[in-house]
């Protein structure tokens with residue numbers, strides 16, 4: 001009998017397993033049940049295909065993706081794997097042929113549509129064969145509250161009763177803990193080992209940089225690190241997509257826009273060009289990317305903050321599918337926090353809570369002084385990783401500093417405006433007051449007579465913006481209204497009273513390039 005590694009080399013022609021695959025395969029080959037959480041493209045198929053080939057008997061794969069079965073089976077046959085499928089698209093003769101192959105022990109893998117299991121004849125057929133493993137693909141379809149629920153999947157609980165000795169492996173890319181728990185209980189997999197794997201994309205270099213002049217920063221990034229490369233630039237709004245695409249073209253970089261406001265033909269055309277051409281950049285909203293499988297996307301750039309870590313991971317994950325070095329670059333600044341905090345205030349209570357949780361996780365990733373990859377993997381439940389050495393914080397560890405006093409200065413300015421003047425202002429005015437700037441707006445409101453006027457000359461304008469951004473990110477300050485007026489939060493008081501220390505990250509700006517050298 002071949003070992004899993006031999007099958008990997010001989011049948012599939014791959015050199016080595018990807019993260020997590022070997023452990024999962026060994027466990028199933030030994031007869032254990034498994035629940036596997038792996039992102040799309042992570043390599044789930046091998047996790048059941050190899051056990052099916054190594055163990056005696058046929059691997060039975062339950063999959064709802066009927067349209068893909070023919071392709072999957074053809075691809076396996078091309079590798080010399082004896083595969084077949086049974087679903088409603090087949091005629092009687094075709095089905096008969098597959099059934100007789102199954103009974104004769106001439107199949108390694110049998111793909112089955114879930115509705116087949118409602119038919120007694122199918123269960124009788126399976127009962128007459130020798131089954132190596134049951135694989136339940138897209139296992140989240142069993143979750144009633146999920147968006148992909150398929151009633152036929154509930155039938156799969158039968159498998160354990162009918163074939164208690166056959167190992168079962170359920171696989172999904174859907175990460176929420178609630179779905180995970182529901183799969184486990186509905187499929188009777190509480191005894192199964194749970195694997196979370198494949199979230200690491202070691203060839204992607206992660207970098208999140210403070211945003212000052214986003215266009216110029218993007219241009220610098222493209223020119224110095226990715227000249228002539230294909231990539232995606234994500235923006236939040238349609239209008240910024242248009243503007244950035246124009247800006248790049250003006251500067252001699254091949255770029256096209258993509259967003260839901262463009263007509264279908266233009267979108268299809270831009271997408272096709274991106275897939276076909278070398279070195280084209282798509283500037284897009286998140287409408288772009290679903291199902292795009294271009295292996296040589298060398299970078300994904302974010303000019304606006306994604307709404308969640310899931311979104312960030314999915315979008316950045318489009319880079320470097322070919323395994324070669326790729327960059328996930330993001331410029332992130334105070335306005336992102338203000339805008340997202342404001343958007344997170346919309347909707348009903350439950351919706352707001354979810355939004356705030358998502359945003360907090362995203363902001364924590366932006367502001368971390370630790371390894372970004374470790375934080376990402378940890379977020380997806382893949383524990384125990386080490387600092388990666390291939391992210392900005394690993395390569396240039398940011399200093400953290402005691403920002404308690406500057407934090408108190410900001411918070412007390414906000415407090416005084418409210419208490420003494422019954423006023424709320426945005427970050428610009430608050431920083432001008434701290435810096436003691438006698439602007440027209442400061443004089444008009446008499447803010448030069450506040451006791452905090454000019455108490456912050458020890459820091460510069462950019463540094464104060466960094467402090468305010470981090471206070472917002474940490475929930476020590478909040479924004480209200482469309483104008484981004486700053487207000488205190490429940491946690492502000494402890495800082496003002498000196499009962500809580502505030503750790504801040506010192507922003508590491510890359511050395512700015514001389515304006516004349518970029519030729520613009």
Ligand code: ADP
Pocket residue numbers: 014015016017018021038039040041042043044045046
């Ligand atoms: P998923 O089902 O998790 O979305 P697939 O099983 O379709 O992912 O695998 C995604 C791609 O990665 C496929 O092209 C597959 O052949 C490839 N792949 C999987 N495992 C390996 C490996 N160990 N080495 C190289 N390529 C692999």
Ligand code: ZN
Pocket residue numbers: 370371372373374387388389390391392393394
């Ligand atoms: Zn790292």
